Amino acid sequence: xxxxxxxxxxRDAHAVKMAEDxxxxxxxxxxxxxxxxxRCTAGLQEKFGRNRCFDAPINESGIVGTAIGMAAFGLRPxxxxxxxxxxxxxxxxxxxxxxxxxxxxAGDFTCPLVVRMPTGGGIxxxxxxxxxxxxLFTHVSxxxxxxxxxxxDAKGLLISAIEDNDPVIFLEPKRLYNGPxxxxxxxxxxxxxxxxxxxVPEGRYVVPLGKGVIRREGSAxxxxxxxxxxxxxxxxxxxxxVDAEIVDLRTLVPLDMELIETSVKKTGRCLVVHEATLTxxxxxxxxxxxxxxxxxxxxxxxxxxxxxDTPYPHAQEWDYFPGQARVGGAMKRVMEG
Amino acid sequence: xxxxxxxxxxxPEVRPGGTPDFSGVKIARAGSVRRPPVDVDxxxxxxxxxxxxxxxxxxxxxxxxxxxxxDDEELLDGLxxxxxxRAFDRRMLMAQRQGKTSFYMQCLGEEAIACAFxxxxxxxxxxxxxxxxxxxxxADDYPLVxxxxxxxxxxxxxLKGRQLPIMYSSKSHGFFSISxxxxxxxxxxxxxxxxxxxxxxxxxxxxxxxxxxxxxxDFHSGMVFASTYxxxxxxxxxxxxxxxxxxxxxxxxxxxxxxxxxxxxxxxSLRVDGNDYLAVHAAAKWAVERARRxxxxxxxxxxxxxxxxxxxxxxxxxxxxxEETDAWPLGDPVxxxxxxLILTGAWSEERHVQAEAEVDAxxxxxxxxxxxxxxxHTGPKPSVRDMFEDVYEEMPxxxxxxxxxxxx
Numbered sequence: 131x132x133x134x135x136x137x138x139x140x141r142d143a144h145a146v147k148m149a150e151d152x153x154x155x156x157x158x159x160x161x162x163x164x165x166x167x168x169r170c171t172a173g174l175q176e177k178f179g180r181n182r183c184f185d186a187p188i189n190e191s192g193i194v195g196t197a198i199g200m201a202a203f204g205l206r207p208x209x210x211x212x213x214x215x216x217x218x219x220x221x222x223x224x225x226x227x228x229x230x231x232x233x234x235x236a237g238d239f240t241c242p243l244v245v246r247m248p249t250g251g252g253i254x255x256x257x258x259x260x261x262x263x264x265x266l267f268t269h270v271s272x273x274x275x276x277x278x279x280x281x282x283d284a285k286g287l288l289i290s291a292i293e294d295n296d297p298v299i300f301l302e303p304k305r306l307y308n309g310p311x312x313x314x315x316x317x318x319x320x321x322x323x324x325x326x327x328x329x330v331p332e333g334r335y336v337v338p339l340g341k342g343v344i345r346r347e348g349s350a351x352x353x354x355x356x357x358x359x360x361x362x363x364x365x366x367x368x369x370x371x372v373d374a375e376i377v378d379l380r381t382l383v384p385l386d387m388e389l390i391e392t393s394v395k396k397t398g399r400c401l402v403v404h405e406a407t408l409t410x411x412x413x414x415x416x417x418x419x420x421x422x423x424x425x426x427x428x429x430x431x432x433x434x435x436x437x438x439d440t441p442y443p444h445a446q447e448w449d450y451f452p453g454q455a456r457v458g459g460a461m462k463r464v465m466e467g
Numbered sequence: 468x469x470x471x472x473x474x475x476x477x478x479p480e481v482r483p484g485g486t487p488d489f490s491g492v493k494i495a496r497a498g499s500v501r502r503p504p505v506d507v508d509x510x511x512x513x514x515x516x517x518x519x520x521x522x523x524x525x526x527x528x529x530x531x532x533x534x535x536x537x538d539d540e541e542l543l544d545g546l547x548x549x550x551x552x553r554a555f556d557r558r559m560l561m562a563q564r565q566g567k568t569s570f571y572m573q574c575l576g577e578e579a580i581a582c583a584f585x586x587x588x589x590x591x592x593x594x595x596x597x598x599x600x601x602x603x604x605x606a607d608d609y610p611l612v613x614x615x616x617x618x619x620x621x622x623x624x625x626l627k628g629r630q631l632p633i634m635y636s637s638k639s640h641g642f643f644s645i646s647x648x649x650x651x652x653x654x655x656x657x658x659x660x661x662x663x664x665x666x667x668x669x670x671x672x673x674x675x676x677x678x679x680x681x682x683x684x685d686f687h688s689g690m691v692f693a694s695t696y697x698x699x700x701x702x703x704x705x706x707x708x709x710x711x712x713x714x715x716x717x718x719x720x721x722x723x724x725x726x727x728x729x730x731x732x733x734x735x736s737l738r739v740d741g742n743d744y745l746a747v748h749a750a751a752k753w754a755v756e757r758a759r760r761x762x763x764x765x766x767x768x769x770x771x772x773x774x775x776x777x778x779x780x781x782x783x784x785x786x787x788x789x790e791e792t793d794a795w796p797l798g799d800p801v802x803x804x805x806x807x808l809i810l811t812g813a814w815s816e817e818r819h820v821q822a823e824a825e826v827d828a829x830x831x832x833x834x835x836x837x838x839x840x841x842x843x844h845t846g847p848k849p850s851v852r853d854m855f856e857d858v859y860e861e862m863p864x865x866x867x868x869x870x871x872x873x874x875x
Contacts, residue, residue, distance in 0.1 A: 155665060181665050187695060192654050192688030199595070199658025199672070202643065205665065219684070226648045227655065233857045235636035235644035236626045240860070271858050295860045340863065384863035 286337030430467030498531025679710020
């Protein structure tokens with residue numbers, strides 16, 4: 131089976147869908163001739179032509195706004211925001227337009243659109259190349275929000291997202307593009323070629339939206355995580371020697387409640403981890419749904435580990451990033467609680 | 468502070484209590500502006516962004532190179548469409564005042580723009596309208612009853628009670644769902660046109676925006692994308708002089724005209740008498756042909772005047788003289804087309820009075836039927852169960868749970 135980085139897997143998902151469905155078009159800043167600053171669309175223009183994959187002006191609201199028009203026409207646009215941090219000019223188009231088009235027109239017009247964006251820190255990107263804005267999208271009815279944690283899922287989820295008839299926000303943890311980063315920034319990166327989830331089948335396959343997966347089975351506590359934090363949590367569990375069950379949510383909306391409920395009821399303890407800032411983060415939603423569904427099974431208070439409520443700093447990146455020490459420490463607190 | 472800097476805040480010439488003064492509005496003589504070939508080099512027609520294309524002169528004659536795109540029968544059809552729009556607006560305004568709905572917006576004085584523009588399009592083309600282009604639907608014979616049911620948010624509302632009154636949507640009539648957020652549709656229309664070009668089809672788009680909303684970044688985004696990709700789209704700015712209480716100078720700033728916004732983008736840009744049905748149709752036809760022949764976008768500023776309040780929630784006497792409407796130098800579009808048709812012998816005062824009665828009867832009958840399906844506060848309503856539909860194609864579990872919790 132071919133081995134791919136997350137970048138190659140994402141590129142391959144585009145290529146598979148573009149070959150299969152001529153209504154799929156791909157564009158964004160530096161996306162065409164050059165193939166994207168992270169190379170996720172490299173070779174697509176050469177293979178499918180300038181009509182199918184092209185460079186866009188530096189105008190995020192224009193990119194998403196035109197894509198909504200294309201989707202209403204009957205295409206399936208897949209657009210790239212160069213960084214998730216750049217998505218805010220497009221926020222109105224995403225929230226007021228893409229998300230509500232089906233609803234407000236009673237199904238007369240629909241918006242099968244994928245907005246991809248590299249998310250998260252760990253690359254010394256400072257406050258404008260490191261943010262994790264997923265909660266700004268999970269709060270919006272009409273959107274689906276996806277965060278893959280490995281190449282296999284990234285390809286299967288992106289194919290699902292492109293085939294979905296509703297708008298999907300696709301957040302790609304950029305620290306995972308080349309390897310399963312576990313939070314230890316002093317250690318050389320393990321390449322995806324040495325990780326089982328770097329094995330990516332050729333051709334079309336899907337990982338369904340709305341379904342999470344258990345990355346590590348355990349009995350002591352449940353960790354709810356997604357993206358980079360899945361790998362950090364795995365390493366933290368090894369470090370502190372806790373038999374944690376690690377749930378990779380993969381899709382935040384719709385959320386796989388069944389999987390969460392089953393796991394937390396089994397372990398009786400729950401830790402929620404994300405890189406995004408704490409207050410009103412998606413973790414707050416997770417804590418709430420777990421409390422609702424599992425309160426009488428809980429043996430300890432639910433704990434959250436998240437980015438501090440500050441802008442993402444530059445020099446202090448590793449003090450900001452919720453690494454193994456913080457996650458591991460929280461695991462111990464949940465076990466003691 | 469001792470420096471000489473002062474903020475410049477533009478003000479209209481006249482406020483309530485003053486005498487309306489449109490002497491600053493330069494109006495080209497009807498027939499005086501040339502009609503260039505559709506494949507003209509945009510650099511050669513930069514002056515057209517500062518003039519006004521007009522066909523009907525004061526006497527009611529159709530003159531100049533832009534005349535002659537419609538025969539008498541088509542003009543009579545246009546006159547009746549505008550009369551239907553006006554009568555429809557009058558009835559729905561009254562219905563709002565009677566408490567049958569929450570809100571309404573007329574297009575009084577602007578009827579020619581949407582009605583004549585619609586006739587320059589083909590089935591399959593798509594408009595991305597603002598809230599004041601009801602004429603696009605009515606001139607395309609969209610059922611008046613369906614429009615009213617939408618306004619009443621009743622049990623037959625095609626949008627199931629989810630949208631504010633007048634935020635229609637009809638794919639089959641080339642009318643994109645109205646947002647209510649301003650300007651967002653402008654760049655979406657460009658995207659739709661890009662899609663048509665990507666697929667190699669022959670359908671074109673028309674994007675619409677008001678003078679005030681040209682200040683939004685989506686207007687400029689639309690201009691960038693339209694010009695970069697030479698999208699087959701007609702970019703329409705309806706300059707009705709007023710954005711609620713804010714006069715056009717606040718959006719326009721130091722620019723000579725709104726049409727001139729197109730020049731920096733290399734987009735052929737026209738300025739057209741929006742109260743002249745013949746001029747609107749001729750300019751629309753020119754721009755539509757350019758788009759259809761893959762010659763790219765055209766920007767058109769339709770110069771008109773919002774003769775009524777912005778909406779039922781607005782009272783214009785608070786910010787502009789009441790006499791301003793009558794002083795508006797481009798006149799009333801219905802009267803101007805009527806006078807032209809009387810002059811050519813195709814119409815008469817008697818037939819006009821008769822037609823007015825027929826239109827009123829038609830609107831009244833439609834209203835009666837629409838009200839039999841309920842109004843906002845009385846009679847049958849859209850189902851609450853439906854409130855949870857169409858958020859997604861398939862209802863996810865969390866919405867299903869919430870619907871159950873709501874009791875449906």
